[in-house]
Amino acid sequence: MAFRPGTGATFTKAMATAGVNIRAIAQGSSERQISLMVEREECTKALRAAHAALALSDTQVSIVVLGSLAEAGKSMAGELLKLLAGTGRLAYRGSSPSALTGATAQLPTSLDGLAIDLKVTALASASASVLSNDGIDVASPNLWATASSSVGETLEGVTFAGCGYAQEGEDCLEMLTTHLLEDFNGNRIVIDATEDARVAEHYPRWLTLGAHIVSSNKLATGGPLATYRAAKNARSDANTQWLYECSGPGSGLPVISTLQDMQQTGDRIRRVEGVFSGTVNYVLESVRGGAPFSEAVAAAVAAGYAEPDPRDDLSCLDTQRKMLTLCREIGGMPDLEPEQLLVESLLPDALSGWEPDLASGKSVGEQLAEQLRPHDGAWAERVAAAEAEGGELKLIGRLDVEAGTAQLQLEVVPPTDTLARCEGMQNVIVVHSARYGAAAGGPLVLMGPAAGHELKAMGMFTDVLRLSRTLAEWNIPKIL
Amino acid sequence: MAFRPGTGATFTKAMATAGVNIRAIAQGSSERQISLMVEREECTKALRAAHAALALSDTQVSIVVLGSLAEAGKSMAGELLKLLAGTGRLAYRGSSPSALTGATAQLPTSLDGLAIDLKVTALASASASVLSNDGIDVASPNLWATASSSVGETLEGVTFAGCGYAQEGEDCLEMLTTHLLEDFNGNRIVIDATEDARVAEHYPRWLTLGAHIVSSNKLATGGPLATYRAAKNARSDANTQWLYECSGPGSGLPVISTLQDMQQTGDRIRRVEGVFSGTVNYVLESVRGGAPFSEAVAAAVAAGYAEPDPRDDLSCLDTQRKMLTLCREIGGMPDLEPEQLLVESLLPDALSGWEPDLASGKSVGEQLAEQLRPHDGAWAERVAAAEAEGGELKLIGRLDVEAGTAQLQLEVVPPTDTLARCEGMQNVIVVHSARYGAAAGGPLVLMGPAAGHELKAMGMFTDVLRLSRTLAEWNIPKIL
Numbered sequence: 001m002a003f004r005p006g007t008g009a010t011f012t013k014a015m016a017t018a019g020v021n022i023r024a025i026a027q028g029s030s031e032r033q034i035s036l037m038v039e040r041e042e043c044t045k046a047l048r049a050a051h052a053a054l055a056l057s058d059t060q061v062s063i064v065v066l067g068s069l070a071e072a073g074k075s076m077a078g079e080l081l082k083l084l085a086g087t088g089r090l091a092y093r094g095s096s097p098s099a100l101t102g103a104t105a106q107l108p109t110s111l112d113g114l115a116i117d118l119k120v121t122a123l124a125s126a127s128a129s130v131l132s133n134d135g136i137d138v139a140s141p142n143l144w145a146t147a148s149s150s151v152g153e154t155l156e157g158v159t160f161a162g163c164g165y166a167q168e169g170e171d172c173l174e175m176l177t178t179h180l181l182e183d184f185n186g187n188r189i190v191i192d193a194t195e196d197a198r199v200a201e202h203y204p205r206w207l208t209l210g211a212h213i214v215s216s217n218k219l220a221t222g223g224p225l226a227t228y229r230a231a232k233n234a235r236s237d238a239n240t241q242w243l244y245e246c247s248g249p250g251s252g253l254p255v256i257s258t259l260q261d262m263q264q265t266g267d268r269i270r271r272v273e274g275v276f277s278g279t280v281n282y283v284l285e286s287v288r289g290g291a292p293f294s295e296a297v298a299a300a301v302a303a304g305y306a307e308p309d310p311r312d313d314l315s316c317l318d319t320q321r322k323m324l325t326l327c328r329e330i331g332g333m334p335d336l337e338p339e340q341l342l343v344e345s346l347l348p349d350a351l352s353g354w355e356p357d358l359a360s361g362k363s364v365g366e367q368l369a370e371q372l373r374p375h376d377g378a379w380a381e382r383v384a385a386a387e388a389e390g391g392e393l394k395l396i397g398r399l400d401v402e403a404g405t406a407q408l409q410l411e412v413v414p415p416t417d418t419l420a421r422c423e424g425m426q427n428v429i430v431v432h433s434a435r436y437g438a439a440a441g442g443p444l445v446l447m448g449p450a451a452g453h454e455l456k457a458m459g460m461f462t463d464v465l466r467l468s469r470t471l472a473e474w475n476i477p478k479i480l
Numbered sequence: 481m482a483f484r485p486g487t488g489a490t491f492t493k494a495m496a497t498a499g500v501n502i503r504a505i506a507q508g509s510s511e512r513q514i515s516l517m518v519e520r521e522e523c524t525k526a527l528r529a530a531h532a533a534l535a536l537s538d539t540q541v542s543i544v545v546l547g548s549l550a551e552a553g554k555s556m557a558g559e560l561l562k563l564l565a566g567t568g569r570l571a572y573r574g575s576s577p578s579a580l581t582g583a584t585a586q587l588p589t590s591l592d593g594l595a596i597d598l599k600v601t602a603l604a605s606a607s608a609s610v611l612s613n614d615g616i617d618v619a620s621p622n623l624w625a626t627a628s629s630s631v632g633e634t635l636e637g638v639t640f641a642g643c644g645y646a647q648e649g650e651d652c653l654e655m656l657t658t659h660l661l662e663d664f665n666g667n668r669i670v671i672d673a674t675e676d677a678r679v680a681e682h683y684p685r686w687l688t689l690g691a692h693i694v695s696s697n698k699l700a701t702g703g704p705l706a707t708y709r710a711a712k713n714a715r716s717d718a719n720t721q722w723l724y725e726c727s728g729p730g731s732g733l734p735v736i737s738t739l740q741d742m743q744q745t746g747d748r749i750r751r752v753e754g755v756f757s758g759t760v761n762y763v764l765e766s767v768r769g770g771a772p773f774s775e776a777v778a779a780a781v782a783a784g785y786a787e788p789d790p791r792d793d794l795s796c797l798d799t800q801r802k803m804l805t806l807c808r809e810i811g812g813m814p815d816l817e818p819e820q821l822l823v824e825s826l827l828p829d830a831l832s833g834w835e836p837d838l839a840s841g842k843s844v845g846e847q848l849a850e851q852l853r854p855h856d857g858a859w860a861e862r863v864a865a866a867e868a869e870g871g872e873l874k875l876i877g878r879l880d881v882e883a884g885t886a887q888l889q890l891e892v893v894p895p896t897d898t899l900a901r902c903e904g905m906q907n908v909i910v911v912h913s914a915r916y917g918a919a920a921g922g923p924l925v926l927m928g929p930a931a932g933h934e935l936k937a938m939g940m941f942t943d944v945l946r947l948s949r950t951l952a953e954w955n956i957p958k959i960l
Contacts, residue, residue: 006496008505013493016486017955025488027505029517037509086746109746115719186955210955239595240955252915253924254734254741261734265941266566266589278921418901425921435732435938441758441905441929444733449921458915461745470950475497475666475690475720 006476007054008034014053017186019210020046048184058115059472060091062133062185063464064122064176064211066165067193076216077125077193079457081138083109084118084464091119092135109461116472122179126166126194131179132158165199173202180211187471189464192217200227204234207242212471214463216246216456221328222321225337228328241470243463247325249276249397250427251450252459257466258446259329262433269330271432272399276322276408278425278451279306279313280346280395284383285424288392293379294372301365305425305451309356309364314346316395316408323397323408332401344409346395348375386412392420418445425451486956487534488514494533497666499690500526528664538595539952540571542613542665543944544602544656544691546645547673556696557673559937561618563589564598564944571599572615589941596952602659606646606674611659612638645679653682660691667951669944672697680707684714687722692951694943696726696936701808702801705817708808721950723943728805729756729877730907731930732939737946738926739809742913749810751912752879756802756888758905758931759786759793760826760875764863765904768872773859774852781845785905785931789836789844794826796875796888803877803888812881824889826875828855866892872900898925905931 008027011034015022024037038046052060063084067077084090086109111118119135130136136158163172180188190206192199192215200220203213213231215221221228221244235242248256259269275281279300286296297314300306306313313319320343327333327341334340351371356364386393391412396419399406413420422428427450436444449455488507491514495502504517518526532540543564547557564570566589591598599615610616616638643652660668670686672679672695680700683693693711695701701708701724715722728736739749755761759780766776777794780786786793793799800823807813807821814820831851836844866873871892876899879886893900902908907930916924929935 006493008502009489009493009496012491013486013489016489021511022488022507023511024509025505025507025514027502029504031501031503034505083746110744112744113716212955236593238955239953252742254738258734261942261945262732262938264590264592264945265938266563267938421898421901423922435935436928440932440935442903443928445925445927447922447927448916448924452920455915455920458742458745458747462741465741465744470952470954472950473719474950475692475718 010053014049018049045184058117060185062121062188064190066124076453076456079453083461085139087111089117092137114472116468124165127164129161203231207234207240208238212241215244218247218321221247222324246456246459249322251455253446268434274429275422276397277319282425287383292376294369298369316343342407425449490533494529498529525664538597540665542601542668544670546604556933556936559933563941565619567591569597572617594952596948604645607644609641683711687714687720688718692721695724698727698801701727702804726936726939729802731935733926748914754909755902756877757799762905767863772856774849778849796823822887905929
């Protein structure tokens with residue numbers, strides 16, 4: 001059209017991604033108007049989609065976040081919302097995009113080079129939800145206070161619902177699905193920062209209805225094979241995207257994306273080995289430094305390194321899921337079910353049936369530390385024996401594509417080994433492939449700290465950026 | 481339209497990216513036809529763009545490759561063409577996409593999950609070019625033989641031109657620019673695998689006319705600041721993309737993309753240090769192992785690790801350009817010109833004016849080795865002195881954002897340092913940031929072999945994949 005190339009393309013694409021069928025189009029040669037005819041019931045959606053696409057200079061991306069939001073700042077999803085708001089491109093309630101100030105402003109995030117604006121259209125914690133297709137002001141400190149006091153009410157276009165993703169009865173997930181369908185904007189990303197099996201089972205529906213997913217939920221990628229495959233198939237059929245860098249080892253380290261790129265560019269992965277649990281590595285190093293095992297576990301909980309229930313770390317089930325996520329990314333690796341991945345638990349057999357007393361007033365971590373105390377001597381001996389051998393006791397994961405095996409167990413690692421370089425809360429991932437092998441001069445090594453909400457939120461936001469780059473319009477010059 | 485959602489969007493977007501202005505549109509409510517009116521002179525282009533967009537189920541991406549193609553298989557660009565053909569999605573001369581067989585088929589590349597087809601529309605070596613907007617069969621073993629014997633002729637829609645990118649007189653680069661403009665397909669990627677300043681100076685024009693660029697040319701990113709800035713500005717104005725992972729250290733390692741992601745997600749880079757020259761590292765390790773310096777250099781040339789003229793490695797100018805590329809990616813790092821980055825040359829002062837005798841019949845490497853022989857004793861002493869100190873002599877690059885300094889010099893590295901882990905032809909990159917720092921439990925470490933055409937071609941193809949993901953249509957279900 002006159003003065004603005006690509007207008008017709010932007011207009012018609014907005015209809016396509018919003019799922020609105022165009023019955024007729026007319027643009028006169030004055031190039032000052034373009035008309036579309038659509039079904040009556042799609043009229044409102046079409047009008048709002050056209051407005052969003054044409055009145056705003058940038059592409060709008062709707063974002064739905066699921067996770068432990070009630071403790072914003074202390075949760076990964078809370079950190080992620082801070083990062084989203086830090087872009088200064090988060091629109092809500094018809095306002096211009098807002099930026100956070102103060103502490104967050106010290107770490108401004110950026111959508112530089114991307115002609116997109118973000119809009120959070122729904123938040124769901126385990127027990128409550130906030131919905132608004134006009135956008136939610138996630139920087140508002142009163143958001144959750146209002147949410148819990150105003151259930152069912154609608155305030156400035158924002159709906160507060162008294163149900164969360166973890167509740168069986170009222171189906172919050174069905175409500176979110178309907179909400180996604182009603183969004184006139186076709187560019188939608190669901191961010192799943194939960195560790196919830198039912199949320200993972202909803203992926204196929206969301207991907208099929210045209211939403212993209214960014215997830216850290218290890219039950220989607222490293223749980224039952226059927227759950228993983230259902231989402232992968234839905235993604236292919238619907239031509240949507242699913243990114244999950246943070247489901248594997250390494251938090252924000254680019255592990256899964258690098259493995260995918262290597263294989264798409266023709267490399268073959270042969271072996272992957274590494275330290276995939278920062279928490280266990282921290283505990284074992286503390287014991288090596290003289291701390292009793294039980295106290296090292298308590299310290300890891302106190303420092304926020306371990307899960308609230310540290311049995312999830314010590315049983316290695318969490319790390320097993322990370323490894324399964326890796327396995328499924330590697331061509332030639334058998335499609336393993338969780339029970340096929342051999343795992344050595346760090347929980348003594350005597351505690352296999354133990355359950356914490358939730359009424360005792362003590363945290364699970366404190367109670368577990370008491371139970372572990374009788375085993376401190378055995379752990380000290382085991383760590384000392386490794387040192388006497390001239391090595392270091394570490395929890396090592398190994399995937400071997402040629403042998404078709406995957407295991408996670410305690411090993412004595414010689415100090416010259418790259419795996420021994422992994423200190424404290426770090427993870428290290430060593431990849432041997434056709435290109436990165438002995439002939440080429442060594443494997444590919446990725447190493448870095450891998451714990452805490454901040455690094456994980458950074459990893460998830462990186463996935464959001466990757467996805468947004470594919471949703472932005474390229475090569476059509478912007479007229480500002 | 482009937483039976484196929486998104487048709488109007490695909491049609492009108494094809495016009496927008498091809499640069500064709502739509503004067504009028506009409507689609508009747510039968511949903512069986514859609515008509516566009518365009519200027520007469522844009523008619524052919526519009527027709528072919530519409531055909532490519534609508535008749536083929538996948539998005540077409542045109543690719544232009546510049547580099548040392550005459551030695552396909554022995555050059556990075558040759559390796560890259562093998563990888564492109566290995567996808568089985570390379571269309572030419574109206575044929576279906578072709579796959580390579582034999583050796584290449586052992587390493588199949590993949591465009592899985594991407595609804596795109598590739599088409600090589602131009603190849604240019606330093607001295608010859610092949611052009612065809614119908615696509616070139618890069619797997620044809622006779623391509624270059626035909627090219628040199630059939631200059632000026634047109635064979636099955638393919639034009640052979642007797643000029644290459646490095647020639648001053650006949651302007652091959654102007655010819656390529658015109659060729660890019662005439663391409664009816666708006667999705668165009670120029671792959672620059674040269675190390676040529678004039679090619680780098682053409683980036684602004686190509687980016688402005690709507691082409692995207694994937695480059696390894698260090699003169700574009702690590703040469704004069706003005707060249708780099710001109711391309712960056714053109715990219716922003718035209719809303720096109722420029723990726724250059726292989727211009728920095730680490731060949732195929734995801735260094736630049738990781739630094740960009742970290743900063744876009746709100747991290748601040750404080751320091752980067754590492755071993756950025758695999759060739760120099762290999763030579764110093766050989767001397768440590770007992771080899772004379774001159775022989776180690778000759779061995780590096782013979783093994784294909786060093787540049788054909790190893791002075792480019794020993795003078796450290798090549799590594800300086802990689803470091804400048806890194807500097808310019810790091811927010812808060814001053815905009816350094818090449819002369820502001822302190823570099824220690826490994827070429828003896830006595831050889832600063834030396835030039836090889838090109839008529840002697842001996843290679844530059846052999847001649848240089850002879851010149852270096854008198855200095856073998858001094859190098860052996862220097863390496864031994866480092867060992868006597870309990871360390872290892874390594875060429876270390878350091879960028880310090882807070883101090884505003886950048887330098888590349890020989891240092892004695894203690895064996896406990898991560899930098900000392902870097903063996904043979906490897907590179908290691910250690911990144912200290914606000915998130916990856918002492919508080920978080922250590923820096924981010926990327927390490928791996930970083931030499932040879934294969935790893936670099938893999939890195940460039942990874943950039944092509946990243947770019948292609950942004951050109952593919954998402955969220956509009958494919959009807960096959």
